[in-house]
Amino acid sequence: MFKAIYLTRDEEKTVSAEIAELDESNLPEHDVAIDVEYSTVNYKDGLAIMGKPGVVRSYPMIPGIDLAGTISSSDSSDYEVGDKIVLNGWEVGESHWGGLAQKSRLSSDWLVPLPEAFTTKQAMAIGTAGYTAMLCVLALEEHGVRPDNGPILVTGASGGVGSTAVAILGKLGFEVVASTGRPEESTYLNDLGASEIIDRNGLGEENPRPLQGTRWAGVVDAVGSHTLANAIAQTNANGCVAACGLAQGADLNTSVMPFILRGVTLAGINSVYEPFARRKLAWDRMATDLDPDKLEQMTQVVGLGESINVADQILQGKVRGRVVVDVNA
Ligand SMILES: NC(=O)c1ccc[n+]([C@@H]2O[C@H](COP(=O)([O-])OP(=O)(O)OC[C@H]3O[C@@H](n4cnc5c(N)ncnc54)[C@H](OP(=O)(O)O)[C@@H]3O)[C@@H](O)[C@H]2O)c1
Structure with missing residues (x-):
């Protein structure tokens, strides 16, 4: 079992967000499984969690367009168990179950190896x-x-x-x-x-x-x-x-x-479908051109349950900088 933010929509099209305990067998079929360590709340996650139209394509949905964590099983020749990865976009958290969860299953094609310069937490401070x-x-x-x-x-x-x-x-x-x-x-x-x-x-x-x-x-x-x-x-x-x-x-x-x-x-600029080489370039450049002390200055960390409140705040323009979600807290 794992914890996740879980979005459902009723017959009146009202979207509800709650923390749910889900069985891993519910995760979609993809070639790698991930123990998620950190996710984040972006503006788009705010739209998804608060039930605004145009982001989530199907329900139930686990939101979270970003995640960083460790591969826990792999049918991909590109990743081994224990590898650290980062994921941004590819309609994860929109069409595919996303990062505001302790576990995830994703296509290995969507992942970027975690740059050596960053911890999984820093990667999600970037997001x-x-x-x-x-x-x-x-x-x-x-x-x-x-x-x-x-x-x-x-x-x-x-x-x-x-x-x-x-x-x-x-x-x-x-x-x-x-x-x-x-x-x-x-x-x-x-x-x-x-x-x-x-x-x-x-x-x-x-x-x-x-x-x-x-x-x-x-x-x-x-x-x-x-x-x-x-x-x-x-x-x-x-x-x-x-x-x-x-x-x-x-x-x-x-x-x-x-x-x-x-x-x-x-x-x-559309970050969602950028090809691997462009993502890698952007992540490599952040390793040299983003001061880690400044990254820390702009970042706060919250637990999984608090991400629903942050979603509301970000749509009101009240969140300063970046919010990392520790999905295990
Ligand atoms: N194209 C892509 O691939 C892509 C990727 C990431 C994000 N985005 C988009 O980029 C935008 C920012 O994302 P974010 O995660 O940085 O969100 P964010 O943290 O909420 O930042 C948005 C900022 O815009 C300003 N703002 C909010 N409402 C405003 C209003 N009514 N009028 C003028 N300024 C307003 C506020 O800054 P001040 O308080 O400083 O004025 C707010 O902090 C969102 O629209 C998001 O969907 C697009």
Whole structure:
């Protein structure tokens, strides 16, 4: 038997989340079994656990788009019993039973060997949020954005993607401007690597002019909606905006002007289906470009049962940085 967060949906389509004791024989058929050590709560996990539409494809479901742990049985030639692994995405916690559980069965194709630089706990402090922040930084670099080009704007800076992006970009020598609705987190953001903190209302014009005064060599946007529209409008010629999130909304009110008159690139980031080589690159880069002390500064640890409360908090924008879930606590 093992403990898991268990989501069910009734005939009125109301989703309930509880801690359940499940038999291992209930786990789906895949080629590796994992003793999960840590998982995490990302924004998407918040949506799943709180029963918001568009994430969970079938019920009952164990949520958790990330996990890290040890292989306990393997029919795969790539992994042996005792190997440490990390999993992000591949619709785990959406279509396949996920990481907020003590046990898991997954396809070995979805796994990445745990980088030597990290413990399983640190890997989950990074989680999908941190790995996505690294994918955003890779996109900026691949579009030619360099520290001497000018400041990088990070939106939703106090959240998981934002905090990790601030820390990585700061370590890489970029001038980081953190946009937040939480001025009380200014010291936290400065300590992570931001040189300037701006109020997110400054990017709050709901029908923004598509071309505004330029400020940003690059942008990491976890927020979407008019924040993203304003950020694009303020991006320098030939700059790049990496868009990964929708914490404010999924709409985007802009025009082609920033793209055809300034050569701005809008780089879409989808962490879920990235191929193995890209995941490995992102994890390897985090081993060198994310300071472990900063990672610890941005992370709190909770037990499995508390993850339901954290899910509610993250959707309200009240979680700072990253939350690791110790599934055995
Ligand atoms: N594309 C992908 O593959 C991918 C991967 C990971 C995450 N994501 C998405 O990225 C986003 C961030 O994820 P996360 O795990 O970092 O979530 P998070 O920890 O909740 O961070 C989101 C941050 O956005 C800001 N925010 C929240 N509500 C807002 C609003 N109404 N208006 C403006 N800003 C708001 C808050 O930052 P401040 O308080 O500092 O303003 C909040 O901390 C989510 O939409 C998530 O689904 C996408």
